[in-house]
Amino acid sequence: MSDVPAEILLSRAALSRLVEPSDAVGLALAVTVGPVDALRIATGSLPAGVQLQHEVMECLGMESGPRSVLAEALERWAPRRKDLAPERDLATLNRLGGRLIVPESPDWPAALDDLQLAAPLCLWVRGPGDIPGGHRVVALVGSRDSTSYGNAVTGDLAAGLVGRGFTIVSGGAYGIDARAHRAALAVGGVGALPTMAVMACGVDRYYPAGNEEMLRAIAGRGFLVSEVPPGSSPTRWRFLQRNRLIAALSSVTVVVEARWRSGALNTAHHAAGLGRAVGAVPGSVHSANSAGCHRLLRDGSAVCVTDAAEIAELAGPIGSEQGTEPVVAALDHDGLSVPDILLLDALPVRAVSTIEKLASVAGLSTREVMAGLSRLEIAGLAARTTDGWRRQKN
Amino acid sequence: MSDVPAEILLSRAALSRLVEPSDAVGLALAVTVGPVDALRIATGSLPAGVQLQHEVMECLGMESGPRSVLAEALERWAPRRKDLAPERDLATLNRLGGRLIVPESPDWPAALDDLQLAAPLCLWVRGPGDIPGGHRVVALVGSRDSTSYGNAVTGDLAAGLVGRGFTIVSGGAYGIDARAHRAALAVGGVGALPTMAVMACGVDRYYPAGNEEMLRAIAGRGFLVSEVPPGSSPTRWRFLQRNRLIAALSSVTVVVEARWRSGALNTAHHAAGLGRAVGAVPGSVHSANSAGCHRLLRDGSAVCVTDAAEIAELAGPIGSEQGTEPVVAALDHDGLSVPDILLLDALPVRAVSTIEKLASVAGLSTREVMAGLSRLEIAGLAARTTDGWRRQKN
Numbered sequence: 001m002s003d004v005p006a007e008i009l010l011s012r013a014a015l016s017r018l019v020e021p022s023d024a025v026g027l028a029l030a031v032t033v034g035p036v037d038a039l040r041i042a043t044g045s046l047p048a049g050v051q052l053q054h055e056v057m058e059c060l061g062m063e064s065g066p067r068s069v070l071a072e073a074l075e076r077w078a079p080r081r082k083d084l085a086p087e088r089d090l091a092t093l094n095r096l097g098g099r100l101i102v103p104e105s106p107d108w109p110a111a112l113d114d115l116q117l118a119a120p121l122c123l124w125v126r127g128p129g130d131i132p133g134g135h136r137v138v139a140l141v142g143s144r145d146s147t148s149y150g151n152a153v154t155g156d157l158a159a160g161l162v163g164r165g166f167t168i169v170s171g172g173a174y175g176i177d178a179r180a181h182r183a184a185l186a187v188g189g190v191g192a193l194p195t196m197a198v199m200a201c202g203v204d205r206y207y208p209a210g211n212e213e214m215l216r217a218i219a220g221r222g223f224l225v226s227e228v229p230p231g232s233s234p235t236r237w238r239f240l241q242r243n244r245l246i247a248a249l250s251s252v253t254v255v256v257e258a259r260w261r262s263g264a265l266n267t268a269h270h271a272a273g274l275g276r277a278v279g280a281v282p283g284s285v286h287s288a289n290s291a292g293c294h295r296l297l298r299d300g301s302a303v304c305v306t307d308a309a310e311i312a313e314l315a316g317p318i319g320s321e322q323g324t325e326p327v328v329a330a331l332d333h334d335g336l337s338v339p340d341i342l343l344l345d346a347l348p349v350r351a352v353s354t355i356e357k358l359a360s361v362a363g364l365s366t367r368e369v370m371a372g373l374s375r376l377e378i379a380g381l382a383a384r385t386t387d388g389w390r391r392q393k394n
Numbered sequence: 395m396s397d398v399p400a401e402i403l404l405s406r407a408a409l410s411r412l413v414e415p416s417d418a419v420g421l422a423l424a425v426t427v428g429p430v431d432a433l434r435i436a437t438g439s440l441p442a443g444v445q446l447q448h449e450v451m452e453c454l455g456m457e458s459g460p461r462s463v464l465a466e467a468l469e470r471w472a473p474r475r476k477d478l479a480p481e482r483d484l485a486t487l488n489r490l491g492g493r494l495i496v497p498e499s500p501d502w503p504a505a506l507d508d509l510q511l512a513a514p515l516c517l518w519v520r521g522p523g524d525i526p527g528g529h530r531v532v533a534l535v536g537s538r539d540s541t542s543y544g545n546a547v548t549g550d551l552a553a554g555l556v557g558r559g560f561t562i563v564s565g566g567a568y569g570i571d572a573r574a575h576r577a578a579l580a581v582g583g584v585g586a587l588p589t590m591a592v593m594a595c596g597v598d599r600y601y602p603a604g605n606e607e608m609l610r611a612i613a614g615r616g617f618l619v620s621e622v623p624p625g626s627s628p629t630r631w632r633f634l635q636r637n638r639l640i641a642a643l644s645s646v647t648v649v650v651e652a653r654w655r656s657g658a659l660n661t662a663h664h665a666a667g668l669g670r671a672v673g674a675v676p677g678s679v680h681s682a683n684s685a686g687c688h689r690l691l692r693d694g695s696a697v698c699v700t701d702a703a704e705i706a707e708l709a710g711p712i713g714s715e716q717g718t719e720p721v722v723a724a725l726d727h728d729g730l731s732v733p734d735i736l737l738l739d740a741l742p743v744r745a746v747s748t749i750e751k752l753a754s755v756a757g758l759s760t761r762e763v764m765a766g767l768s769r770l771e772i773a774g775l776a777a778r779t780t781d782g783w784r785r786q787k788n
Contacts, residue, residue: 020736020757076762079753153679235739237732282676282688285547285700294676297691297698304691304698306679338631342414345629359473363414368470 004104011035012102012122013086017229018042018077021241022118025073028059030121035102042077043084059117092204092230096219098126109133114274115248120227126203127223131249132167132192138311139169139250139271141264142176142257147289150257151179153281157254158183160308162194166315169250171242172197172218176256176264178211185217196223198249200234200242207234225249240266247271252314254279254305258292265292272301277314279305336379339364343372344381344391352388398498405429406496406516407480411623412436412471415635416512419467422453424515429496436471437478453511486624490598490613492520503527508668509642514621520597521617526561526586526643532705533563533644533665535658536570536651541683544651545573547675551650552577554702556588560709563644565636566591566612570650570658572605579611590617592643594628594636601628619643634660641665646708648673648699652686659686666695671708673699730773733758737766738775738785746782 012035019026019042030038032055040046053068062069090100101108101123111133112119125131138161140154158168158180168184170177177197184195195218199207203224206212218224227245228238243263247253247270255278258264268278280302283290296302305311336344339362346362347353353361359369373389376382383392406429413420413436424432426449434440447462456463484494495502495517505527506513519525532555534548552562552574562578564571571591578589589612593601597618600606612618621639622632637657641647641664649672652658662672674696677684690696699705730738733756740756741747747755753763767783770776777786 018757023757072759075759076757078759079750080757083754149678235736237736237739281679282684282691282698283678284543285675285677290676291700294698294700297676298700298704304676304688306685306688306692310692342629342631345631356473360477363412363417363470363474365466365469365472 003106004102007036008102008104009090009100009122010086011039013089013100013229014039014084015042016121016124016227017084017086017089017232018080019121021120021227021238022244023073024060024117025056025069026077027117027119027121028056029070029073031117032056032059035121042074043081044074044078048074086229089229089231093124093126096126096204096230098124098203098219098224101125101131107131109249111137111251112245112248115244118244119248120245122227124203124226124229125223126219126225127193127196128221129193131196131223131225133249135251135316136165136192137167137169137196137250138315139246139253139267140176140180140256141170141246141253141267142255143259143262143264143289143292144173144175144177145289146175146179146257147287149283149287150176150281150289153283154179154256155183157256157281157308157311158195159187161311162187164308164312165192166312167192167222168195169246170195170197171239171246172199172207172211172215172224174208174210178214180256181214181218181222185214185221188221193222195221196225196249198242198245199224199226200228200238202226202228202230202232204230205233239263243267244270247274247276250276251316252277252279252311254281254311255293255296255302256281257283257287257289258296259288260291260295262292265296268296268302278302279311279314281305339368340372340375343369344376347376347382347389347391349391349393352385352390354388358389397500398496401430402496402498403484403494403516404480405433407483407494407623408433408478409436410515410518410621411478411480411483411626412474413515415514415621415632416638417467417470418454418511419450419463420471421511421513421515422450423464423467425511426450426453429515436468437475438468438472442468480623483623483625486598487518487520490520490624492518492597492613492618495519495525501525503643505531505645506639506642509638512638513642514639516621518597518620518623519617520613520619521587521590522615523587525590525617525619529645529710530559530586531561531563531590531644532709533640533647533661534570534574534650535564535640535647535661536649537653537656537658537683537686538567538569538571539683540569540573540651541681543677543681544570544675544683547677548573548650549577551648551675551702551705552589553581555705556581558702558706559586560706561586561616562589563640564589564591565633565640565661566593566601566605566609566618568602568604572608574650575608575612575616579608579615582615587616589615590619590643592636592640593618593620594622594632596620596622596624596626598624599627633657637661638664641670642668644670645710646671646673646705648675648705649687649690649696650675651677651681651683652690653682654685654689656686659690662690662696672696673705673708675699733762734766734769737763738770741770741776741783741785743785743787746779746784748782752783 107130170180206215253271280293280296342362501524564574600609647665674687674690736756
């Protein structure tokens with residue numbers, strides 16, 4: 001970060017207040033002319049010539065129309081020019097121990113570049129260390145009005161993933177989000193910091209208020225992250241756009257509980273659109289809070305996940321992950337051939353039988369019965385008595 | 395059935411006792427020379443020449459080996475020759491009001507032909523009317539040790555499907571099977587008979603004993619079906635083979651509850667192998683009885699289904715099925731453009747705001763704010779006062 005010229009930091013800080021998240025024209029302008037000139041143009045101190053208008057349109061993949069989208073955008077941004085005070089915003093962040101991360105910084109998460117033209121202008125970050133991105137990061141998201149089932153599952157998943165060295169990303173909201181952050185903080189993190197909250201408001205604000213204590217703890221032992229500057233309030237638009245950051249920063253997005261319509265589904269669709277793995281936790285068909293998860297499973301947008309190991313598997317091959325096949329007691333007939341299964345079924349448990357009778361009952365030749373009995377005897381499944389053969393429990 | 399020569403009925407009846415279900419050589423022999431000569435050869439009254447041995451091998455897609463599989467099979471079938479009494483078996487079936495259905499009968503379910511060489515030699519059937527097969531038939535299968543959740547879901551699904559004119563197929567066992575049959579019988583059937591139990595034993599036996607009353611009711615108002623003759627006992631092999639008949643007779647197989655290892659998964663894999671639709675009902679990740687369902691969902695073998703409508707949809711286009719999109723209350727911002735969502739978010743509910751302030755808060759030009767306010771006012775979402783604008787709840 002120290003290598004990034006102050007002018008770039010200040011310009012991106014200012015642009016992030018002037019321009020709403022995912023404002024395509026603002027992002028295209030910054031890509032086309034760089035953040036410093038982009039700010040000058042956005043604030044009217046550098047004129048936007050016809051040539052630039054064409055370049056921005058081209059960057060957006062649009063044909064030039066009767067009225068330039070850049071001219072429209074300049075008009076849109078104008079009312080906020082008077083609010084710009086990037087030095088003050090950076091000082092606020094500094095006081096909170098935070099820093100501004102920009103694409104020009106060495107610690108910019110490469111995962112965000114997958115957003116292409118929708119990549120944020122900068123990230124306002126509170127928390128120690130470099131923010132994680134990619135491979136060992138899992139988003140756990142879901143309903144605000146979670147059920148006790150959803151809470152319990154979220155706690156198990158978060159703890160299991162943090163124990164495997166993953167960082168848990170969520171949105172800092174009530175319900176599933178809070179349960180995921182809290183469980184991650186409780187476990188503490190192995191190597192990586194345990195959790196990261198991606199906010200729809202400034203990182204100096206604790207929203208929702210009931211989560212203030214938790215959000216302060218995250219800022220101390222994890223990360224609070226936002227693309228909007230300090231003081232910004234959370235709006236519906238910012239919540240929706242915030243979801244794309246959660247998806248982009250994580251290698252897997254898991255929806256633990258969600259109603260048929262839920263912001264968590266929006267995050268899942270962002271993740272799928274980025275080619276990231278998406279998991280959904282199943283639940284009761286009677287629970288409205290699982291309807292959104294089942295919807296994702298049904299339409300093939302998500303993979304069914306039931307524990308931390310299955311999610312770790314989705315995150316990609318590490319080599320250290322265990323398969324999810326549970327340990328199941330071997331059954332007597334495991335590995336037997338079909339004739340030997342038929343023979344085993346024909347052997348009485350509480351009486352004895354003859355080779356001729358076994359042949360008829362099992363539907364095998366006497367030769368097959370004799371060969372099979374030898375194999376079952378060796379396997380400890382058949383016992384020879386003076387009167388005939390009986391089944392032996394292994 | 396009356397059109398089928400008695401010789402064919404008797405031969406297939408006898409072959410079904412001589413030869414275990416899915417005995418490939420027996421089935422290939424019947425296909426190659428027809429049931430009458432197949433029985434003669436199987437019982438040794440007609441010699442099996444070298445030419446026939448080659449034909450059977452070819453039917454099985456095998457190269458001729460050092461020892462013919464047909465010679466081996468004849469040896470395997472020999473011990474049961476003394477048990478053959480097809481007239482007695484047919485008389486037993488008749489006394490129970492049943493009949494033998496064979497591939498030569500007009501009422502043979504065409505769906506069974508999808509089993510190709512594994513199609514049964516015949517079906518021993520009790521119950522009124524023609525047995526259903528194909529389009530409007532759904533199998534509901536699952537654990538014997540079902541939970542109250544599994545029982546409740548099974549009852550809902552069976553009732554909902556029978557109400558839509560489907561026949562419910564299952565295996566007559568305890569747990570999910572019994573719940574499915576009972577719920578179907580309770581609803582009673584619309585046009586078609588409500589339920590069919592495919593047994594691993596003879597249709598004159600009530601296995602398991604605790605389901606006797608239910609199985610008798612199914613024989614009276616639905617169908618009891620088996621490929622093994624009266625008196626046959628249920629063996630592990632016959633249970634496994636029975637599963638392929640459940641899968642083949644149904645257009646959709648739904649696993650309601652299943653442990654990680656469960657016979658119901660075997661039925662599901664048969665159905666998938668036949669190109670039939672497979673559904674799995676999700677449940678709690680804490681329930682071992684849902685682990686098999688989640689396994690099917692996770693490995694992509696099954697589609698997530700949560701109600702009868704979703705299963706009916708899997709069964710194919712009928713035209714009468716409703717979509718599964720639940721009725722959800724429309725939200726204020728449904729259908730709004732992005733600028734109008736930003737504007738709606740910026741409008742205060744308990745105070746008023748000016749156009750200039752709205753432009754700055756929403757990140758829009760004053761022109762856009764004015765145009766947007768008009769649209770929101772028409773939509774009943776914004777209200778004009780003498781001091782400015784405020785949000786209106788729709």
